[in-house]
Amino acid sequence: MRYELYYWPSIQGRGEFVRLALEEGGANYLDVARLSGRGKGIPALMRFLESNTVERPPFAPPFLKAGELVIGQTANILSYLGPRLGLVPKAEASRLWAHQLQLTVTDFLVQIHDTHHPIAGSLYYREQKAEARRSAKHFIRDRLPKFLDYFETVLERNSSGRGFMVGRSLSYVDLSMFQLIAGLRYAFPRAMAKVERDISGLIGLHDKVIARPRIAAYLASERRIPFNQNGIFRHYPELEKP
Amino acid sequence: MRYELYYWPSIQGRGEFVRLALEEGGANYLDVARLSGRGKGIPALMRFLESNTVERPPFAPPFLKAGELVIGQTANILSYLGPRLGLVPKAEASRLWAHQLQLTVTDFLVQIHDTHHPIAGSLYYREQKAEARRSAKHFIRDRLPKFLDYFETVLERNSSGRGFMVGRSLSYVDLSMFQLIAGLRYAFPRAMAKVERDISGLIGLHDKVIARPRIAAYLASERRIPFNQNGIFRHYPELEKP
Numbered sequence: 001m002r003y004e005l006y007y008w009p010s011i012q013g014r015g016e017f018v019r020l021a022l023e024e025g026g027a028n029y030l031d032v033a034r035l036s037g038r039g040k041g042i043p044a045l046m047r048f049l050e051s052n053t054v055e056r057p058p059f060a061p062p063f064l065k066a067g068e069l070v071i072g073q074t075a076n077i078l079s080y081l082g083p084r085l086g087l088v089p090k091a092e093a094s095r096l097w098a099h100q101l102q103l104t105v106t107d108f109l110v111q112i113h114d115t116h117h118p119i120a121g122s123l124y125y126r127e128q129k130a131e132a133r134r135s136a137k138h139f140i141r142d143r144l145p146k147f148l149d150y151f152e153t154v155l156e157r158n159s160s161g162r163g164f165m166v167g168r169s170l171s172y173v174d175l176s177m178f179q180l181i182a183g184l185r186y187a188f189p190r191a192m193a194k195v196e197r198d199i200s201g202l203i204g205l206h207d208k209v210i211a212r213p214r215i216a217a218y219l220a221s222e223r224r225i226p227f228n229q230n231g232i233f234r235h236y237p238e239l240e241k242p
Numbered sequence: 243m244r245y246e247l248y249y250w251p252s253i254q255g256r257g258e259f260v261r262l263a264l265e266e267g268g269a270n271y272l273d274v275a276r277l278s279g280r281g282k283g284i285p286a287l288m289r290f291l292e293s294n295t296v297e298r299p300p301f302a303p304p305f306l307k308a309g310e311l312v313i314g315q316t317a318n319i320l321s322y323l324g325p326r327l328g329l330v331p332k333a334e335a336s337r338l339w340a341h342q343l344q345l346t347v348t349d350f351l352v353q354i355h356d357t358h359h360p361i362a363g364s365l366y367y368r369e370q371k372a373e374a375r376r377s378a379k380h381f382i383r384d385r386l387p388k389f390l391d392y393f394e395t396v397l398e399r400n401s402s403g404r405g406f407m408v409g410r411s412l413s414y415v416d417l418s419m420f421q422l423i424a425g426l427r428y429a430f431p432r433a434m435a436k437v438e439r440d441i442s443g444l445i446g447l448h449d450k451v452i453a454r455p456r457i458a459a460y461l462a463s464e465r466r467i468p469f470n471q472n473g474i475f476r477h478y479p480e481l482e483k484p
Contacts, residue, residue, distance in 0.1 A: 054399075055400070056396070057392075057395065059346045059349075059389075069335055071342065072342045073341075073342045076341050076345055080338060093310075096313055096318060097298050099318050100300070100313065100314045100318050103315040103345075106348075107352075110349075110352055114356070118356075118360045118361055118377070119373065119380065122384055123380065131361065131373050134361050134373075135360070138362035138364060139362070142362070150301050157296075157298070158297070159297055
């Protein structure tokens with residue numbers, strides 16, 4: 001099976017959680033909107049969103065074409081790919097748990113994004129800068145430690161041990177933890193410097209993920225888009241000022 | 243199987259999407275935090291959130307106890323219950339699609355909630371009233387019609403017909419559409435009055451859901467908590483002023 005990922009070509013965004021799974025799983029895939037030529041690029045992506053004939057249109061990218069299936073929503077895509085790429089345990093209880101954790105990542109990402117866009121996604125950052133400062137202050141004080149402490153607790157309590165989030169080996173949830181830590185370090189370096197001593201398990205997991213050969217090769221390649229000021233994780237130093 | 247639902251006892255909130263599925267599915271269930279006595283009430287709910295020994299703690303309510311399983315995240319719970327209560331088609335493609343739609347409902351609910359809490363969930367509404375007015379203006383103009391038009395399109399394009407969101411019969415997604423329309427009418431009556439002519443399919447679906455005997459009985463019972471100013475859908479008239 002050759003998968004086709006459809007996501008914005010210039011940001012990591014939500015698509016990155018899928019890219020990491022495809023890379024670690026050694027999947028054969030095309031990152032369609034980053035390619036040029038007939039049936040590729042952004043027009044190929046927009047065709048699904050704007051067509052009048054697609055019976056089951058996605059609301060927004062990312063979506064994954066897998067044969068005849070077109071699957072939308074990041075956590076739904078990962079839930080589909082997990083068993084096919086060996087990135088989730090086989091038991092139903094563990095799959096439900098992995099998906100539950102991924103949906104909690106989804107919730108966290110909305111709150112991370114909304115620190116720089118608290119009023120409306122359709123406005124520029126500069127049009128909601130004052131509100132963003134206020135929002136980020138509460139985020140850094142309350143939500144950032146709450147979510148990270150939760151994930152740290154989950155990691156600690158995994159009785160299968162070995163330092164993974166679910167079960168005995170690496171899952172897509174571990175890849176998402178890496179991406180969260182990397183993104184938060186980019187966006188909120190000062191806040192993360194303070195909080196990292198309390199989440200040593202997650203930091204260890206981050207380090208373990210970047211050391212995996214396929215992930216290391218991916219991160220060193222041009223396929224990994226650098227963090228930038230258009231994604232979910234953005235570095236505005238003024239949002240970290242006390 | 244007797245299910246145990248754990249959710250805040252005084253609001254509809256996210257738990258309501260699960261309650262509606264349990265009711266329509268004729269499930270044997272306890273709404274634990276609404277009961278009193280040993281092992282019931284809010285303390286029973288908090289035990290899962292604050293225990294130091296639960297290996298797989300939910301981040302937040304709602305969560306569902308099904309035998310030994312404790313399943314968190316609303317859409318994950320519905321994905322689990324769907325096939326067991328006959329509220330989703332059997333084919334994998336249709337289940338993925340139903341779940342994708344439910345996750346888009348989840349996204350919409352965050353944006354609905356954030357109209358009255360754009361800065362921080364930990365602050366009172368009165369502490370972010372000016373920002374809420376600004377946020378609600380953009381929500382009503384852009385996001386409300388975008389999400390509703392999307393769901394209307396999905397309903398129209400369902401080639402199995404008969405006016406359901408997925409396949410040939412009622413699914414948990416249809417129940418969620420009812421709840422969205424009912425909640426939005428409560429929160430934004432003026433905005434909804436304007437938009438309803440463009441979503442006649444969804445309004446028809448809403449009416450079809452409330453006419454179902456089990457849902458009608460539920461809505462008339464004390465098990466249905468009225469909309470109020472502590473839930474996701476809140477009616478602040480000032481947020482609808484042009």
